Amino acid sequence: MSTAVPTGEPATLTRGVRIGYGSGSVATGAFGTVPGLMLLPYLTDELGIAAIWAGVIVFVPKAWDVLLNPVAGRVSDRTIDPAGPRRPWLIRAGLMLAGAFALIFAAPDLGSAALEATWVLVFFVLAASAYAFFQVPYVAMPAEITSSYDERTRLMTWRVAILALTIMLAGATAPLIRDGVGGRDGYRVMGVVMAVLIVVGVVSAWWGTRSAPIGAIGAGAGSLREQLRIVGRARDFRLLLTTFVLQALATGCMLAGVDYLAGDVLLRPGAATILFVCFVGPALVLTPVWARVGERVGKKQGYVVSSLVLAAGALLTLLALGLNDVWTMIGTALVGVGYAGCQVFPMAMLPDAAAVDSARTGENRAGVYTGVWTAGETLGLALGPAVYAVGLALGGYVSSQGRDIEQPESAQLAIVLGFSVVPALLVLASLWWLRRYALDATEVATAQGGSHD
Structure with a gap:
């Protein structure tokens, strides 16, 4: 970077x-x-x-x-x-x-x-x-x-x-x-x-x-190891990044499971598209609402609430095991509501961690923080499908070559658990790191020598 x-x-x-x-x-x-x-x-x-x-x-x-x-x-x-x-x-x-x-x-x-x-x-x-x-x-x-x-x-x-x-x-x-x-x-x-x-x-x-100005370039940190060494000394950033990566892993699991849940469990034509819209739609609409919630209760508290909403929605999709597609859609929509907040708050907290580091060290390393953050998110989203695939294998999922195969009950259970319980547990586990995150408006303002409302 x-x-x-x-x-x-x-x-x-x-x-x-x-x-x-x-x-x-x-x-x-x-x-x-x-x-x-x-x-x-x-x-x-x-x-x-x-x-x-x-x-x-x-x-x-x-x-x-x-x-x-x-x-x-x-x-x-x-x-x-x-x-x-x-x-x-x-x-x-x-x-x-x-x-x-x-x-x-x-x-x-x-x-x-x-x-x-x-x-x-x-x-x-x-x-x-x-x-x-x-x-x-x-x-x-x-x-x-x-x-x-x-x-x-x-x-x-x-x-x-x-x-x-x-x-x-x-x-x-x-x-x-x-x-x-x-x-x-x-x-x-x-x-x-x-x-x-x-x-x-x-x-x-x-x-x-093509008509945008071209600025002068100042070289930043080089290898990923160098970037990790820099941010490794910033305690609050480490805690926030760990929380975010675990939640990216949970999101990756759910994304990988959409097609399996729709085709092998719900057995409803077009269910994959409906599930995806249920997931993304609330995120498009409710992002400004979560921002206002953060202004009232604080970013960390808002992040905790949105994480709990996401986990609750994921657990609600367990009802897919009873072929209850309506409640499964409602649970997925609730996941989308929580997901919107789980994007807004950490992205708003990241600049705080970078600004406090800059105030304490006298060096502007925001680009390094952003680079490591992006790498962590990419890794979490990549691990999600891999973890889901391991669950399918343990459940005895039968691969095919374009044929319609009725999956065994163990595979259907793995499909639903990978879409619901596993992401919910990952999100809840991430809160253990988030609870130790200490930066609030007062500390950020103090570190930067300013004041807050």
């Missing part, structure tokens, strides 16, 4: 630049959502890969992505180009990401499950590598194109809004496209459609930021 030092007066960006930058979230949202939702079912139910090996295939590329992020940051730091060090990587890596993404789901009939699994692994690793070289420069851009706090806020507003809409669009339509076409061709068509969506985001971000 790196930090930038924009020169001259803070730049006022045009709406076109703001929208252009925000449109990059179309690419990040599609790649961040669809593999977590669709890849594990593709491997087990379409290619016939055993659940445990499918979990490994889903996990390895994301873990590789975590290790590659610091390398991508250093490479983009040293890039010399008239368009600046970051923007060229948007188009270079972004188009490679789209192509590799389409090929993940385009495995030909090679007559061997091992060869087809290798195909998926190779192109998923290529896609993850391209994503690192797109995502890291993309995240670094706001600090470089303007030094204005308000302008960065406007950039983030567009980015978050477009990201939320993309997650909803991609997550809801991917199962519909697959089911509408059917079979392996359904996955192939879905992969191509999502790849086109990624291209739209990539080109829009690259073209839309």
Whole structure:
């Protein structure tokens, strides 16, 4: 990761630049959502890969992505180009990401499950590598194109809004496209459609930021080990990061389980799309509500409440075992309500930890904190499907090759527990670390030499 030092007066960006930058979230949202939702079912139910090996295939590329992020940051730091060090990587890596993404789901009939699994692994690793070289420069851009706090806020507003809409669009339509076409061709068509969506985001971000100012680059911490050593001394950041990673792991489990719960337990057409909308919809609507709750009771207290709501919703989906799809949908919607707060509060607490560290040490290391935070979130979301796959294997899940198979009761139990009890326990366990987090408005203001209302 790196930090930038924009020169001259803070730049006022045009709406076109703001929208252009925000449109990059179309690419990040599609790649961040669809593999977590669709890849594990593709491997087990379409290619016939055993659940445990499918979990490994889903996990390895994301873990590789975590290790590659610091390398991508250093490479983009040293890039010399008239368009600046970051923007060229948007188009270079972004188009490679789209192509590799389409090929993940385009495995030909090679007559061997091992060869087809290798195909998926190779192109998923290529896609993850391209994503690192797109995502890291993309995240670094706001600090470089303007030094204005308000302008960065406007950039983030567009980015978050477009990201939320993309997650909803991609997550809801991917199962519909697959089911509408059917079979392996359904996955192939879905992969191509999502790849086109990624291209739209990539080109829009690259073209839309063509008139953005180019700031001076100041090199930040290098390797992931160096970044971890820096933040390892910040107690409150460690506690907050641990809480967030465990909850990302819980989210990854639930995301991986949507298709299995819909197809093997509820047995309702279109249930995967309905479940996903139930999950994401409240997050789109209630984010401002949680922000107001935080203003009243404090960020930490708001985070605790939203975590308890998420855990309660997850436990409510246990009713899927009784084929009660209505209460399962209600539980999933409650998960979405809690999830919205579990995104708002930690993202608002992260700058507090970075600001207190800066005040205490006299060094601005916000970029390092952000880099480690992103790596932790990526790792948590990658581990989620892997943990879910282990549960499927222990439950005796029967992989297939496009055939309709009635799963044994033990497998159905594993599907539901991985979607409900396991995420709920992870969220509740994360509160053990959160309860020791000590930064509040008074301490943050004192550390920075200021006051608060």
